[in-house]
Amino acid sequence: MFSVSELRVLLVGGSGLTGQAVLRILLADQRFREVHAPLRGRPSIEHPRLHLHPWRPEFPRFDHLPEFSCDAVLCCLGTTIKKAGSREAFQDIDRDAILDLANWAKKRGVPRLILISSSGADPGSINFYLRTKGETEAALKEIGIPSVTVFRPGLLLGARKDFRPAERLGQLTLPLLTPLLRGPLHRLRGTPAEALARFMVSKIFDPVPGFQVIENREILLSNVKRN
Numbered sequence: 001m002f003s004v005s006e007l008r009v010l011l012v013g014g015s016g017l018t019g020q021a022v023l024r025i026l027l028a029d030q031r032f033r034e035v036h037a038p039l040r041g042r043p044s045i046e047h048p049r050l051h052l053h054p055w056r057p058e059f060p061r062f063d064h065l066p067e068f069s070c071d072a073v074l075c076c077l078g079t080t081i082k083k084a085g086s087r088e089a090f091q092d093i094d095r096d097a098i099l100d101l102a103n104w105a106k107k108r109g110v111p112r113l114i115l116i117s118s119s120g121a122d123p124g125s126i127n128f129y130l131r132t133k134g135e136t137e138a139a140l141k142e143i144g145i146p147s148v149t150v151f152r153p154g155l156l157l158g159a160r161k162d163f164r165p166a167e168r169l170g171q172l173t174l175p176l177l178t179p180l181l182r183g184p185l186h187r188l189r190g191t192p193a194e195a196l197a198r199f200m201v202s203k204i205f206d207p208v209p210g211f212q213v214i215e216n217r218e219i220l221l222s223n224v225k226r227n
Contacts (some may be wrong), residue, residue, distance in 0.1 A: 008034040009204065010068055010110075012062075012101055013076030015039055016064060017158045018116060021197035022074055023050075029201070043069065055209045061097055062104040072204045073105045075115035102143045112207050113140070114149045114200050119152045119216045140211070147207040151200060153191035154216045191216055195223035 003220045009026060013019040014037040027047045038053040039063075056064055077098055084090040098115065105113055121133035140148055199214070199222050 007032045007071045007204070008036070009038045010065075010070050010073045010105075011076070012038060012073070013078065013116075016076055016078065016178045017156055018193040018197050018200075019076035021158070021194050022076060022200055025201045034068065036065070036070075037212055038062070038065065059096075059100060060102045060104070061096075065104075070105070070108055070110045072112040072114060073110050074102065074200055074204075075101055075113065076200075077101075078116060081129070090129075091132055095132050095139075098136050099139050099143075101147060102140055102148075104174065106143050106145055110145065112149070112204060113145045114203050115140075115151070115215075116196070117150045117152050119154045121152055135176055137213075146211075147209055149203045149212045149214065150201075151196060151214050151219060152216055153196050153219055155190045156193045156196070157190040160194035189216060189220060192223060195219060195226070197227070198222075 007073075009032060010159075011019065011023055011026065014023045014108045023035065023037065024045070026032050027045070027050060032049065034051055035049055036051045036053060038055045039057045053065055075098055077093055079090060079093045081087055081090045084093060088123075117137055118130060118133045121137055123134035123138045124129055125131040125134060137150055140150070156205055196219055199219055
């Protein structure tokens with residue numbers, strides 16, 4: 001068991017919908033002594049246990065971080081092709097930056113990597129988005145971090161700073177369709193970002209050796225059990 005204020009974690013992607021929820025949970029939990037977060041701008045919250053670092057977009061992205069012992073890395077990086085501006089820019093964030101982070105963690109001897117992918121991720125998919133996510137997962141397996149947990153949520157539900165019309169439409173319509181989405185269709189169900197964040201943080205204390213994938217069904221069930 002971990003003692004109070006023992007753990008140090010690195011959170012990457014802490015300004016996004018799920019990342020902000022993860023950050024709030026980490027800072028509210030006294031078991032975390034330090035929370036390190038590279039960000040582009042200032043966060044909406046300040047805390048004495050929060051250590052901010054500048055985000056460096058060029059490779060290598062994370063070698064500028066100060067030396068500190070790190071018990072887990074949580075990665076909530078993710079964007080859209082529209083927001084990134086091109087397919088190449090999207091891959092730079094959703095694949096290359098994540099692999100940069102994983103290699104940093106491996107070099108530092110970090111025992112746990114916990115990250116967000118996507119429901120339907122598949123390196124052989126004809127869908128560019130899902131293929132990129134699948135390629136990232138496949139590459140992560142080869143890096144050799146002792147415990148890697150990949151979450152595959154559906155459409156993330158919650159209040160965003162940036163307005164995304166397609167996601168907003170999904171937030172409004174998916175609850176109406178929920179009774180129809182059974183079996184393999186669970187992949188289409190929306191995933192509350194807060195529930196995903198809680199599940200991600202809980203895996204710090206329940207690591208599985210090797211490579212573990214948690215599908216959307218299990219994320220949704222964890223939320224039902226909690227409530």
